[in-house]
Amino acid sequence: MTTGMNEDCLPEGKMPVIRVPARPADQNPGGSIFGGWIMSYVDIAGSIPALSRVKGPVVTRAVDSFEFKKPVFVGDLISCYADIISEGKTSIKVKVEVFAERMSKGEISCVKVTEATLTYVAIGENRRPKTLPDK
Numbered sequence: 729m730t731t732g733m734n735e736d737c738l739p740e741g742k743m744p745v746i747r748v749p750a751r752p753a754d755q756n757p758g759g760s761i762f763g764g765w766i767m768s769y770v771d772i773a774g775s776i777p778a779l780s781r782v783k784g785p786v787v788t789r790a791v792d793s794f795e796f797k798k799p800v801f802v803g804d805l806i807s808c809y810a811d812i813i814s815e816g817k818t819s820i821k822v823k824v825e826v827f828a829e830r831m832s833k834g835e836i837s838c839v840k841v842t843e844a845t846l847t848y849v850a851i852g853e854n855r856r857p858k859t860l861p862d863k
């Protein structure tokens with residue numbers, strides 16, 4: 729497995745918020761993994777730092793950008809990393825990076841497969857936007 733901070737390896741010194749293997753049921757007819765499966769994990773991953781920051785409910789307001797840089801295949805172990813990149817009054821922008829570890833013939837290779845930015849909004853009991861709590 730490669731190490732370091734380049735595009736093709738797991739970021740050093742950071743914990744993924746989700747790690748999950750891609751299974752045969754997650755494939756599309758073209759033989760790679762269905763994009764919606766990855767999008768779902770990206771949304772869940774992005775919500776984790778937003779939930780920790782708000783300490784209450786958040787909803788996904790927008791997917792600001794989403795790039796499938798490389799395909800994911802059955803057997804790949806995907807790791808999602810999520811970091812808050814900016815905050816507004818009620819909203820939080822989170823960058824999510826997804827890497828796939830691919831095991832073959834006793835070797836592990838690692839590739840960055842997806843990068844996305846999402847906006848979450850803190851909501852109150854009325855389901856309306858709520859000012860973020862102090863840090």
Ligand SMILES: CC(C)(COP(=O)(O)OP(=O)(O)OC[C@H]1O[C@@H](n2cnc3c(N)ncnc32)[C@H](O)[C@@H]1OP(=O)(O)O)[C@@H](O)C(=O)NCCC(=O)NCCS
Pocket residue numbers: 786787788789790815816817818819820847849851855856857
């Ligand atoms: C989230 C929701 C309550 C916000 O209501 P709203 O009327 O859009 O609220 P506002 O216009 O005041 O915007 C709230 C925040 O979102 C931001 N925002 C609004 N539209 C945005 C967009 N297209 N992209 C990024 N941020 C956006 C605003 O800038 C504001 O942030 P700030 O307070 O930090 O400046 C409402 O849009 C909603 O319920 N959406 C559905 C959420 C949902 O079901 N998600 C999917 C499942 S979790």
